[in-house]
Amino acid sequence: MNTQLDNDHIMHYVWGADFPKLVKGEGIYLYDVNGKKYIDGSSGAVSCSLRHGRKDMAETLYQQASTLAYALRHTTTSKVLEEATDKMAQMYQMDRFFLVSGGTEANEISTKLARIYWAQKGRPMKNKIISRWQSYHGFSTDALSWGGSIARRREFIPQLQEDGHIAPPYCYRCWFGKECGKCNFECANALETEIKCRGAETVAAFICETISGTTLAGVTPPDGYYQRIREICDKYDVLLIVDEVLCGSGRTGKMMAIDHYGVKPDIASLAKSMSGGYFPVGAVACTEKIAEPIRRSGHFSPGYTWAGAPLPASVVSKTMDIIKEEHLLENVTEVGSYMEEQLHDLQTRHPSMGDVRGKGLMWGIEYVKDKKTRESFDQSVKFAATVAKNCLDMGLLICSCGNLDMGEKGDASWMGPCFEITKTEIDELLDIYEKALTKTEKQLM
Ligand SMILES: Cc1ncc(COP(=O)(O)O)c(C=O)c1O
Numbered sequence: 001m002n003t004q005l006d007n008d009h010i011m012h013y014v015w016g017a018d019f020p021k022l023v024k025g026e027g028i029y030l031y032d033v034n035g036k037k038y039i040d041g042s043s044g045a046v047s048c049s050l051r052h053g054r055k056d057m058a059e060t061l062y063q064q065a066s067t068l069a070y071a072l073r074h075t076t077t078s079k080v081l082e083e084a085t086d087k088m089a090q091m092y093q094m095d096r097f098f099l100v101s102g103g104t105e106a107n108e109i110s111t112k113l114a115r116i117y118w119a120q121k122g123r124p125m126k127n128k129i130i131s132r133w134q135s136y137h138g139f140s141t142d143a144l145s146w147g148g149s150i151a152r153r154r155e156f157i158p159q160l161q162e163d164g165h166i167a168p169p170y171c172y173r174c175w176f177g178k179e180c181g182k183c184n185f186e187c188a189n190a191l192e193t194e195i196k197c198r199g200a201e202t203v204a205a206f207i208c209e210t211i212s213g214t215t216l217a218g219v220t221p222p223d224g225y226y227q228r229i230r231e232i233c234d235k236y237d238v239l240l241i242v243d244e245v246l247c248g249s250g251r252t253g254k255m256m257a258i259d260h261y262g263v264k265p266d267i268a269s270l271a272k273s274m275s276g277g278y279f280p281v282g283a284v285a286c287t288e289k290i291a292e293p294i295r296r297s298g299h300f301s302p303g304y305t306w307a308g309a310p311l312p313a314s315v316v317s318k319t320m321d322i323i324k325e326e327h328l329l330e331n332v333t334e335v336g337s338y339m340e341e342q343l344h345d346l347q348t349r350h351p352s353m354g355d356v357r358g359k360g361l362m363w364g365i366e367y368v369k370d371k372k373t374r375e376s377f378d379q380s381v382k383f384a385a386t387v388a389k390n391c392l393d394m395g396l397l398i399c400s401c402g403n404l405d406m407g408e409k410g411d412a413s414w415m416g417p418c419f420e421i422t423k424t425e426i427d428e429l430l431d432i433y434e435k436a437l438t439k440t441e442k443q444l445m
Contacts, residue, residue, distance in 0.1 A: 020392070025052025028418060028425055030397065039417075039429050041391070041398040046213065046246050046362060046416035048277025050322060057278045057318060064314035073308045080310045084317040091320055092255045094268060094285035098300070099308045099316070103245030103271035104138025106282035107207070110269045111146065112302045113284060113294075114205035114239045120293035126204045126237070128163040130194050134170065134407070135208060136215045137243050137269075146207050149215045150407025164198050166190040168212070169221035172355045172366060173374070173405060180222060188228040195236045205239040205267070210257040213246035217364025217401040217412035218357040226261040239266040239290070245282065249273035250323050250419055252360035253333035260359070266290050273419070276322065279315040328419040336360040338423050339415075342430050350434075352383065352441050361419065366404060366412040369445070376410030379403065383444055384411035390436035396429060 020032040028051065030038045043049060050057065064080065071078045085097045098113075100106050111129050118126035131137070133148035144153045145160040148168075153160060169187045171180035178186060195203050206229065212219035233240045242248075242265040247257040251273050258265055267290060271282030294300050306312065323329065336359070343363060347353040354368030367383045369375045377383040384400035391398050404410035417429065 027051045027053065028421055028429075037395055038392070039396045039425075039432065041396050041415045041417055041429050041433070043416055043418045044277055045272065046251065046399075046414075047272035049250065049273035049328075049419045050276035050278070050319070051418055051420045052277075054276070054278075056322075057276055057315070060314050060318040061278065061311070064311050067310075069311045070309050073303065077308075078310045078313065080317060081308050081313040084313040084320070087317055087320040088274075088283070088285070091324070092268070092270070092285055093259075095288040096286050096291040098284040098303070099313060100271075100282040100284065101280050101304060101306045101312070102138075102282045103243075103269065104140050104143045105304060106245060106269035106271050106284055107137040107143050107146065107241075107243060108140055109284045109302050110241050110243075110267045111142065111205065111207060113267055113286060113290065113300075114241060116300070116302075117239065117290050117293060118204050120297050123201070125202055128198055128203045129241075130164040130166065130191065130198070130203060130206045130238075132168050132208050133165045134168045134212070134215050134404070135243075136213055137207065137209070138245075147215075149403075151403040152215075154407075163203075164194045166194050168216060168219060169225050170216060170219050171222065172219075172357070173410075185225055185228045188225050188232070191229060192232045192236075195232070195238060200236040200238065203236065203238050205241050206233055207241040207243060209243045209245075209247065210261075211247040211252065211359055211362065212364075213362075214399065214401045214414060216404055217366060217414050218359075218362055219364075220357055220359050223261065226258060226263040230263045241265065241267040241269065243269045245269050245271040247359075247362060250329050250332055250360075251362050251416065253329055253336055254360075255329070257359065274319060275312065275315045276319040277418075278319075279312050281312040281316055283316075323419070326420070331421075332360045332419050335421055335423055335426060339363060339426050339430075342426065346430065346434055346437075350437055350441065352437070352445060361421070362416040364401065364412045364414050366410065376405045377444075378409050379411070381444055382411075383440065384413050386444060387413050387433075387436055387440045390439045391432060394432045394436055396432040396436070398433070 022030050024031040030040050088097050115127045131146040135148045137143040137147040148165045167175040167187045176186040242258045244256050248270050268285040275281040343356045352367045355366040388400045399414040401412045
């Protein structure tokens with residue numbers, strides 16, 4: 001391709017990989033130095049929710065940078081931050097927002113907010129954060145602690161805090177050996193057991209990805225799961241924090257994926273799509289109930305240099321306008337169901353497509369050696385990685401997820417195109433995907 005990895009100064013993610021060297025993005029396409037065109041099938045890290053190269057986003061950044069790029073939140077506030085958070089309150093239906101620089105930070109602050117809330121309520125011992133295995137909340141030490149990505153946390157175990165993890169709602173490979181629709185939500189009930197064992201008086205919150213991102217490739221719990229989780233949280237005075245960094249901000253056709261379940265969280269972590277992919281921004285959202293004791297204390301100390309700065313706030317404000325004015329939630333819902341139908345159609349023809357799951361415009365395809373036994377490929381086969389490589393050669397960028405099956409084996413492809421994509425563009429994307437998958441099945445099955 002076109003990289004000379006040994007001759008540059010980049011700390012690479014995959015050393016020695018022949019990655020395309022990109023120079024331009026336009027619409028759903030990315031272009032490399034040789035003019036080769038790629039469909040951005042995963043919108044970057046499922047984060048570039050608007051088309052590439054939007055002049056209005058560039059103009060927003062330019063205008064805000066030339067007017068007021070930065071203001072220190074310890075001593076000032078800004079009009080643009082007020083505007084952005086007003087719009088967010090209307091769209092996300094949450095009451096208070098704290099802007100940060102990304103998803104990891106959002107989760108760091110969400111969990112600290114939960115602990116501060118209980119401390120202000122006179123219960124400082126309530127400070128443990130229970131989470132789920134096979135989840136990802138970011139790469140800081142705290143986020144890796146709450147995160148249950150067995151593979152990603154392995155190298156750091158001595159540094160991590162262990163507050164308790166429960167089984168994921170992974171119906172395709174149920175950890176309780178149950179069949180989807182014929183269970184008693186054992187995976188949700190596990191939260192009650194964990195709270196009791198740790199002592200409810202020590203547990204501040206439960207954090208989970210509402211719909212799984214890369215660690216389980218789009219696992220979407222059945223209706224009833226979050227209703228049960230909410231009941232347990234309420235019973236034991238445990239706050240519910242939803243990590244909507246990847247699945248939130250319109251990705252599933254609603255501003256928060258938890259809205260599909262009719263459940264209200266206490267705190268939500270947001271990032272990625274809330275800035276259209278044009279600036280590193282995240283946010284912590286909470287209800288007034290959570291904000292109230294902190295407001296009374298007069299002080300909320302966590303935060304970093306860029307928290308709530310005008311430049312990122314302007315990008316969020318503009319993204320909220322675009323989502324509303326261009327009816328992007330409707331587009332995600334409509335084109336997302338079309339994509340789902342097409343993927344299920346492909347599944348009938350391809351022996352490796354074990355499970356297709358997700359919602360809106362986030363889809364995971366878990367691969368198997370045999371659909372009946374659901375046996376996963378060993379990591380060494382690199383099935384999903386080979387699909388991604390074949391897609392890349394044919395002009396499509398998608399992501400791969402590994403270690404799905406208890407962190408040991410199993411892999412999936414992962415797609416999440418931008419919110420503006422059309423059905424015709426989905427056809428173009430899936431046409432390349434099917435060709436690449438056919439080639440991979442011939443190579444590896
Ligand atoms: C669900 C989830 N939470 C948190 C993060 C971390 O976000 P960031 O990479 O912006 O720090 C990610 C990133 O992929 C994510 O998918």
